[in-house]
Amino acid sequence: MTLLTVEGLGIQFGGVKAVNDVGFSLNPGEIVSIIGPNGAGKTTLFNMISGVYTPGAGKVTLAGEDVTGMAPFLLARRGLSRTFQNLQIFQSMSVLENVMSGFHLRERGSVLADLFAWPTARRRARAAEGDARKLLERVGLERAAEREAGSLSYGSLKRLEIARALALDPRLLLLDEPAAGCNAVETEEIDHLIEEIAKAGTAILLVEHDMKMVMRISKHIVVLDHGEKIAEGEPAVVSRDPRVIEAYLGAQAKDKAMGEEAGHAEH
Amino acid sequence: MRISPKMATLLTLSVIMLIAPFFFPSAYYFRIASLVYVNALAVVGVVILTGYAGQISLGHAGFAGIGGYACALAPVYLGLHPAASVVFGALASGVMAWIVGRPILRLKGYYLAVASLGFGILVSMVLTNEIAVTGGPDGMKVADLGLRSWLSERGLSLTNGQFWYTITALLLLAGAWLALNLENSATGRALRALHGSETAAGTVGIDVASAKLTAFIISAVYASVSGSLIALMNRMITPDIAGYMHSIEMVTMAVLGGSASVAGGVFGAAILTLLPQALTSFDQYEQVTLGLIMMLVMIFLRQGLLPGLASLLKGRGA
């Protein structure tokens, strides 16, 4: 059964169509990548699917339920989890606490129990802590558990964010440039991690600039340019599509001239 | 056994509470210390709201006013025992916080500051204007708690100062214990998470609006109980308790000491309560000093004095 269906999704900012009429679908355990030059609207698309922006048009269906424009916390409860291109870490909390917060839905109970530290509350917290430590091990951050998250390196923060997203045990995981700013070794680690997650049955929607990685792990690729879908299909097919090559290479040449920072200005 | 930060805070606080009376030069100091504890109790509530959840209220004195006047009015009009009136006031404050906070806390930024400020001023306006009920600006008398005479009948006779010192100290300890429990619970972590990033908090399933509302209600109850204690301790109450300046003082105490931790909040409450006592001619300069402290701490020591001192000591030790 299809897990995620996106139909005719679009949004405007101040009259400019940032994303227009984009559609695709995703099955459990599948890795689908969204690629396109900077400013193509990839992150905006992510933000609409994950409820950060309310779409201006179109429909998002998650496991048969219409979840268009649903608030992120409600989507989380339906098994959708994500990471952010520009990192959204709880800076002043410890690394461990960051991941524990990912277990919120499982750990939460009555506020009174939390206030009075009743045994149930302590049991919940202990369970969350144990599972969080396991996840930290999985992303290789177990030794940084007690450190303040803000003090971690960029690459470590990327992995921390993935660990936090995994804590929700999502059915669908949206990863926004998980390997950006990581060195070759770190990229490979993340690469393996993603495949592992997918193998366990989680569907993954990926935005990534590292083409080698995208081509290797994706089952299906959706190409955006100027907010519109210009192609989609298997990696081998898409990479030979003349429109993709034109949009992509043309823009990449421009990007090189403008410098890498342009990536952060896109929405 | 390693002592957790929670136990460290509670132990330090208890030791100070036990030892301090031996250094009091006169009975008057019991009263001043009680004031410190009462203020600190309200500030622990602010720590939950501002330190954990990153929200600011400029109207918490309104809840102190509700708690205080509950102790003055409920025994007269509802025939409640003063102790039950404290609980009644706390419930009323919680409900008010829910009513005021529910629509506002969906919004971000300075909205809560403004709405709570408006709420606080409305409360103090009602208390000042409804003279027939509240006695107006002159305030009204508050019934005796009755616990001290009950205790002395059973052989434990305390002076008024000692009695209130004990009561306020115990309640502050209880308040601190609850807040520290909360800090490392699912609820507390959710609050600190949304403080860090509301967007990310949403994506891990935290209902940001309802978490903020929880923090607002809990902190309102703290302010309310603190207000009740002031009323019962002074045996009288005036609308000043709900005034704008009282709200500002609460926030300032919290951020001065370091609103991120219970210890910081209590430290800030102690400093700002004791400072005016230490400087006898302070009255005229109270405002200037308070304003200056607020600006300087927020500009140069955003974490507050206690974390600032701690990192200074660590730096020396290393």
Place this chain on the structure above:
Amino acid sequence: MADFMQFALSGVTVGAVYALIALGFTIIYNASDVVNFAQGEFVMLGGMGTVFAHQAGLPLPLAALLAIALTAMIGIIFNRLAIETARNAPVVSLIIITIGASIFIQGVVQIVFGKQIYRLPSFSGDTPIPLFGANILPQSLWVIAGAIIVFIALWLFFTRTMTGRAVLATSNNRLAAQLVGINTNFMMTLSFGVSAAIGALAGVLVSPITLTSYQVGVPLALKGFAAAMLGGMGNPKGALVGGILLGLLESFTAGYLSSHYKDAVAFIVILVLLSVKPQGLFGTKTVNRV
């Protein structure tokens, strides 16, 4: 009917003052996203400054000018020493800084000038002028004219001048504004200076009617703020309309309902507005980018 007119006229007068204060809020908010809780102190400084310069022997217009200039200076110093230093601080810190400034300024004025209430002579006498079957004080006309002139000047400034647009650009995106060559620090200085001057002007104009003392600022700031929110934060037109509307509401409440609770209107308006329409009458919703 005569009553109604009388309430309306006094409502518009008070409303014009609120509008001026709201405009001051708007300017700083537009330039820096800071909600300046010390805005009311600018009003107080304008009134108190004029009183003392006048008592010291300066003619009224000169005294007013001096007070406005001094207040503008204080606004600029406040921005430089406090707001600029605390750039990037979270909202909570900025709120506390501006409240700290408000309390500090009050404290200083109280030490220097005492706690007395002062009066400023009216600019054009105190003979009421009949208007629409009611009476209006000449000073009220001064207040209303002041609000209208400031509004028009600001509107022209923000829409017709490069500097005005630069201020708006600074608030929209500080980094982008810097990249296109806007001196954002100067824009901030300018905003605080102009905003403080407008606040001071409001203080000068209204002091002959309402009297002044070191503590008139806070309630005025809160009402100006309520007016700004009513109109829609950051919108000059909203500030003007919100101010007048709030003035009218207050005046009619005092006239027909209860003079005790006249001052409650602003706060009830804030609470209701935030629950129902937080973006105000003329505001727009913003998208939060991640």
